Amino acid sequence: MDAARFRALFPSLADTVHLASCSQGAASEQMxxxxxxxxxxxxxxxxxxxxxxxxxxxxxxxxxxxxxxxxxxxxxxxxxxxxxxxxxxxxxxxxxxxxxxxxxxxxxxxxxxxxxxxxxxxxxxxxxxxxxxxxxxxxxxxxxxxxxxxxxxxxxxxxxxxxxxxxxxxxxxxxxxxxxxxxxxxxxxxxxxxxxxxxxxxxxxxxxxxxxxxxxxxxxxxxxxxxxxxxxxxxxxxxxxxxxxxxxxxxxxxxxxxxxxxxxxxxxxxxxxxxxAGADPAAIDAHVRELTAVAHERLAEAGYAIASPADPALRGPQVAIKVDDPDGLAAALAGRRVVTSPRGDLLRLSFHYYNDVSDVDALLGALRDLRG
Missing domain, CATH: 3.40.640.10 (Type I PLP-dependent aspartate aminotransferase-like (Major domain))
Incomplete structure (x- = not known):
């Protein structure tokens, strides 16, 4: 099962960007x-x-x-x-x-x-x-x-x-x-x-x-x-x-x-x-690594301080950014149907096989809107 077919198993992703799998995974049809x-x-x-x-x-x-x-x-x-x-x-x-x-x-x-x-x-x-x-x-x-x-x-x-x-x-x-x-x-x-x-x-x-x-x-x-x-x-x-x-x-x-x-x-x-089990674990891993690389690069270009490792080999399925008010930003993003996970002084953005580049685009767009 490729990433697009996998994504289709999660109905909520039609109107929600789910970047909080580090806290709670998205709900699949099967679940x-x-x-x-x-x-x-x-x-x-x-x-x-x-x-x-x-x-x-x-x-x-x-x-x-x-x-x-x-x-x-x-x-x-x-x-x-x-x-x-x-x-x-x-x-x-x-x-x-x-x-x-x-x-x-x-x-x-x-x-x-x-x-x-x-x-x-x-x-x-x-x-x-x-x-x-x-x-x-x-x-x-x-x-x-x-x-x-x-x-x-x-x-x-x-x-x-x-x-x-x-x-x-x-x-x-x-x-x-x-x-x-x-x-x-x-x-x-x-x-x-x-x-x-x-x-x-x-x-x-x-x-x-x-x-x-x-x-x-x-x-x-x-x-x-x-x-x-x-x-x-x-x-x-x-x-x-x-x-x-x-x-x-x-x-x-x-x-x-x-x-x-x-x-x-x-x-x-x-x-x-x-x-x-319907997807290849190696394909999941490669897909998630690619998404974190894209998110890391584009968030850095947008001026955000990245707390996750610069070396892709050391980076897991999330990219964390340092912001003044992680809880407030997470709440504001949630109002725009972008679900994230704040912890301490960081906002965590985690990726799964059901995510794609459109989610990164939506995240960056929401962040730009909130910056004004």
Whole structure:
């Protein structure tokens, strides 16, 4: 499926420029239909738990295929924060207290690391919005138990040197946690090639779902120093044994699961990943890279200060600009049907396979109008 056919699957794009996939992906026909399917299951069957659990497993299998993992390496969680907490709760901070992260980490994950009692958090600082592998390596030593690195930073869309960080961490005996939230869906991901121990992402952004469901990859063979501290009936070897006196954990990634998953979000996640599966991941990546290059160049020509990397190889699916009032500008653009995502002192403009150059044209036109 080429980009034009893909774009046609999103009815709202007929009158809206959607440049906020870094916050929430646009709604596809398939996703809307899937939510209606969930509603009908309630109306027609009342409590179709077998059907719903089948949909959760379908989401698990679809995400596993998306990142090159096996379904047994995927845990269904509610959000990235929960996935990060589950991982942190199984590590021995007394033996290896170091957590190496970066100032470019999304706070929802970064706060989990800060909350670990007995852990010592070390922050890799960015240099002009770029995070370098040697800066990570300088903080990784034999006391580091976990190294956390996002594939792409939420802040300005910079791609991080994940492969080099994984290599440095494993050489020191540390495990690696990857946040793929700002990449999954538009950047090809192969967890076996990355070599990371854990990877988390959710469905609501570039995976084209809704809030409420996330996926935690746990590499096969990873052993826990202690069981996950947050658990529930889905974290059992047999959830349907209903034994209140037994606390057994399966060997596979489902040991990190807790209570009943968000069923509507599972329906939407399956629909989003089905939509993405109709396109070539390499074509999506190339298309998005081309659009960010066009946007970067034209925004710079218009006089905007660009916070995203000048090097296209380091640029993820968004271009961020520095403006005086990002929230106010985002609201004004929304009034002109251009949806963006402000964060801090930046206005983020993110691109997906459903975007095209006409969206860049519309953005620049709206910005010119607002400047007066």
């Amino acid at each position: 809307v239909s899937a939510m209606q399917e969930f509603q009908w299951s309630l109306r027609s069957e009342g409590a179709p738990w077998g059907t719903w659990m089948g949909k959760v497993d379908e989401a698990r299998r679809a995400f596993a295929a998306h990142i090159g993992a096996s379904p047994d390496e995927i845990a269904i969680v509610s959000c990235a924060s929960e996935g990060a907490f589950q991982v942190a709760s199984t590590l021995d901070w007394a033996r290896r207290p170091g957590i190496v992260t970066t100032d470019m980490e999304f706070p929802s994950v970064a706060h989990v690391w800060l909350a670990q009692r007995g852990a010592e958090v070390r922050h890799v600082k960015d240099r002009d919005g770029i995070v370098r592998a040697d800066d990570y390596a300088a903080l990784i030593d034999g006391t580091a138990g976990l190294v956390s690195v996002p594939l792409v930073s939420y802040r300005n869309g910079v791609r991080l040197p994940v492969g080099e960080v994984v290599e440095a961490a494993h050489a020191a005996g540390a495990r690696v946690f990857v946040d793929a939230y700002q990449a999954a869906g538009v950047a090809p991901i192969d967890v076996k090639a990355l070599g990371c121990d854990y990877l988390v992402t959710g469905a609501l952004k570039y995976l084209l779902g809704v809030p409420g469901i996330a996926f935690l990859y746990v590499r096969e063979g990873v052993r826990d120093a202690r069981p996950p501290q947050l658990t529930g009936w889905f974290g059992r070897t047999d959830p349907f044994s209903f034994d209140p006196r037994s606390l057994d954990f399966p060997e596979h990634a489902r040991r990190f699961e807790t209570g009943t998953p968000a069923i509507p979000a599972a329906y939407a996640a399956v629909a989003g990943m089905r939509t993405l």
